[in-house]
Amino acid sequence: MSRSTAIEAGLGPAPAGSPAAAGPLRAPGWRGPKLRKKTELTILLAPALILFVGFVFIPIVIAAYYSFYNWSGYGPLSDPIGFRNYSYAFHDPAFIQAIEHTLELTVASVVIQGPLSIGIALLLNRKFFGRGFLRTVVFAPYVLPPAVTGVMWSLILQPGGFADQLLKAFGLGGLVQLWLANVHVVLFTVFVVLTWQYLGFGIVLLLAGLQNIPIELKQAAAIDGASPWQVTRRITLPLLAPTIRIWGFLTVIGSLQIFDIVWVLTEGGPAGASSTITSYMVLQGVDSTDFGFASAIAVILFVFCLVFALIYQRFALRRDMQGAITRAVG
Amino acid sequence: MAAITQLSAPGSAPGHSGRYALRRWTVIPATYLVAIVAFGLTVVPLLFVIVDGFRTNGDINNSPAGWPHPWVASNYTSILTSASFWEFIGNSALIATVATTLTLVLGSMAALALSQYEFKGREVFYTVFVSGILFPIGVGALPLYLLLQRLGLLDNQFGVALPEAAFALPFTMIILRPFLRAIPGELREAALVDGASRFRYFGQILLPLAKPALITVGLLAFVTSWNQYLLPLLVLQTSSHFTLPLGTYTFQTQYSQNDAGIMAFTAMAMVPALGVFMFAQRYIVAGAAGAVKG
Numbered sequence: 001m002s003r004s005t006a007i008e009a010g011l012g013p014a015p016a017g018s019p020a021a022a023g024p025l026r027a028p029g030w031r032g033p034k035l036r037k038k039t040e041l042t043i044l045l046a047p048a049l050i051l052f053v054g055f056v057f058i059p060i061v062i063a064a065y066y067s068f069y070n071w072s073g074y075g076p077l078s079d080p081i082g083f084r085n086y087s088y089a090f091h092d093p094a095f096i097q098a099i100e101h102t103l104e105l106t107v108a109s110v111v112i113q114g115p116l117s118i119g120i121a122l123l124l125n126r127k128f129f130g131r132g133f134l135r136t137v138v139f140a141p142y143v144l145p146p147a148v149t150g151v152m153w154s155l156i157l158q159p160g161g162f163a164d165q166l167l168k169a170f171g172l173g174g175l176v177q178l179w180l181a182n183v184h185v186v187l188f189t190v191f192v193v194l195t196w197q198y199l200g201f202g203i204v205l206l207l208a209g210l211q212n213i214p215i216e217l218k219q220a221a222a223i224d225g226a227s228p229w230q231v232t233r234r235i236t237l238p239l240l241a242p243t244i245r246i247w248g249f250l251t252v253i254g255s256l257q258i259f260d261i262v263w264v265l266t267e268g269g270p271a272g273a274s275s276t277i278t279s280y281m282v283l284q285g286v287d288s289t290d291f292g293f294a295s296a297i298a299v300i301l302f303v304f305c306l307v308f309a310l311i312y313q314r315f316a317l318r319r320d321m322q323g324a325i326t327r328a329v330g
Numbered sequence: 331m332a333a334i335t336q337l338s339a340p341g342s343a344p345g346h347s348g349r350y351a352l353r354r355w356t357v358i359p360a361t362y363l364v365a366i367v368a369f370g371l372t373v374v375p376l377l378f379v380i381v382d383g384f385r386t387n388g389d390i391n392n393s394p395a396g397w398p399h400p401w402v403a404s405n406y407t408s409i410l411t412s413a414s415f416w417e418f419i420g421n422s423a424l425i426a427t428v429a430t431t432l433t434l435v436l437g438s439m440a441a442l443a444l445s446q447y448e449f450k451g452r453e454v455f456y457t458v459f460v461s462g463i464l465f466p467i468g469v470g471a472l473p474l475y476l477l478l479q480r481l482g483l484l485d486n487q488f489g490v491a492l493p494e495a496a497f498a499l500p501f502t503m504i505i506l507r508p509f510l511r512a513i514p515g516e517l518r519e520a521a522l523v524d525g526a527s528r529f530r531y532f533g534q535i536l537l538p539l540a541k542p543a544l545i546t547v548g549l550l551a552f553v554t555s556w557n558q559y560l561l562p563l564l565v566l567q568t569s570s571h572f573t574l575p576l577g578t579y580t581f582q583t584q585y586s587q588n589d590a591g592i593m594a595f596t597a598m599a600m601v602p603a604l605g606v607f608m609f610a611q612r613y614i615v616a617g618a619a620g621a622v623k624g
Binding site: 037040041043044045047048049051052053054055056058059060062063066073120123124126128130131134135136137138139140141142143144145146147148150151152153154155156160161162164165166169196200201203204205208253254257258259260263264278281282285286291294295297298301302305306309 | 358360361362364365368369371372373375376378379382393394395432436437439440442443444447449455458459462464465466468469470471472473474475476477479492493495496497499528529553556557558559560563564574575576578579582589592593596599600603604607610611614615616
């Protein structure tokens with residue numbers, strides 16, 4: 001499905017102003033004898049294409065096929081049930097809840113981590129003692145395996161553990177909660193851990209973006225009498241917008257499939273209070289061996305990602321990605 | 331970046347020194363405050379796990395937030411001498427190496443085809459690869475499990491490495507193709523005049539020139555594979571095949587009474603990532619941004 005979308009889009013007219021249109025591409029082309037060129041192309045292209053189609057496209061096609069069956073994962077497909085897996089999913093309160101949690105985490109990531117990393121990046125974008133070191137430190141959580149981060153935080157957050165003791169030491173003992181066992185708190189806890197892991201990446205990405213803004217623009221504005229706040233608001237932030245949009249794209253695509261940290265902290269519990277689409281899918285597939293149904297969930301998740309990418313591309317990213325993704329999904 | 335300080339330094343904008351002096355007094359302390367808070371919030375959890383790994387379980391139960399009393403190294407030494415810890419590291423390294431090698435070799439071959447040749451359908455092929463970026467491995471994991479089951483690759487390290495390489499191809503192509511295309515064609519003409527074959531030109535001139543892009547792509551593929559959790563969780567079943575993230579969580583559930591041991595294990599599981607990847611920051615950020623920007 002995704003394949004045909006992509007190819008159709010690719011055959012469509014190139015978007016106006018696309019720099020990739022024929023011109024510069026033609027120059028480095030080879031014009032050798034036909035057969036030889038064909039052989040060389042096959043040698044170069046076929047292995048990657050086989051790997052890619054085999055392990056990226058075929059599985060989702062298989063899943064789409066399985067999703068129309070009642071199937072436990074073993075034996076032949078003998079019980080076609082049409083769209084019943086899908087209608088069951090959307091009538092299952094636990095799945096609706098998982099979608100809600102996923103969307104809440106996604107929105108919170110954008111709305112809270114976004115301004116936070118922009119603000120911190122702006123403040124850190126000046127020379128001060130130890131800046132390079134701080135940047136490396138702040139980036140550190142991002143390179144940790146999320147599952148290991150999850151184990152670390154589950155130790156910190158256990159009842160009476162380090163986090164609780166620390167709160168008490170600061171006189172905030174009243175805030176102490178069963179961080180991972182209270183159904184009203186657990187999603188908040190998951191979000192805090194996600195923020196710990198991913199905030200540094202946003203900061204470092206935005207800092208890199210800030211450093212690409214030509215200083216002359218800011219100097220000119222300052223000489224013309226713009227206040228530092230005006231320089232930030234009218235010059236720096238608009239010029240940082242492409243980087244912010246890229247951050248947004250990566251954050252949302254990442255949040256929609258959030259799994260590792262949730263699984264290690266709570267396995268989606270207690271009572272589904274921190275479930276996400278992916279954790280629900282894994283529970284249905286592996287633990288309940290209802291693979292027809294889990295396949296339907298995988299297809300739904302895929303459609304979510306695709307729809308988001310199309311919308312985001314249409315409204316936010318178009319100007320930044322005249323190349324690759326414009327042609328892929330525009 | 332140095333110039334930005336220049337901007338906020340008093341005197342750099344004549345007539346506004348008063349305002350800039352004020353800015354200096356408010357913004358610089360704010361910068362240090364934010365820097366210290368960010369540093370603390372990042373480092374304290376890490377230090378906690380590392381330090382608690384030096385305590386005994388009784389000590390931890392007595393005062394969950396205290397310093398080790400006494401310091402014991404036995405948690406760490408028992409992990410460092412356990413076969414399973416090294417097995418997890420070995421599996422992670424094997425899978426990440428296979429995935430990275432495949433990504434680099436197949437990815438650069440395909441990028442050469444799509445950048446150095448002219449043929450009908452070239453953009454369609456490129457679009458097929460690029461559309462994969464909408465398709466994170468988390469979405470594909472369960473369908474992959476079903477496919478690998480059919481192929482008999484369940485509980486096999488290659489069953490994890492092959493899909494990881496496949497899912498790394500989109501950003502590989504997005505980064506490599508523009509890079510290869512930007513290399514001037516005169517080089518090729520010169521190489522041809524000197525009698526080099528096309529493949530020799532690719533291997534001895536073009537790819538060495540693309541080294542920065544290849545490093546970025548390779549590092550991203552390696553880090554992504556090393557940190558991957560969902561796919562190994564579904565595919566690997568025997569604990570001697572587990573990767574490090576998988577092994578860490580399994581250790582926690584198996585020895586749930588041994589807090590000090592879990593702390594030490596978690597700390598050790600962080601060492602490879604912190605020791606190596608942190609210093610690859612520049613490449614990782616450039617790669618992630620480049621992968622979307624195209």
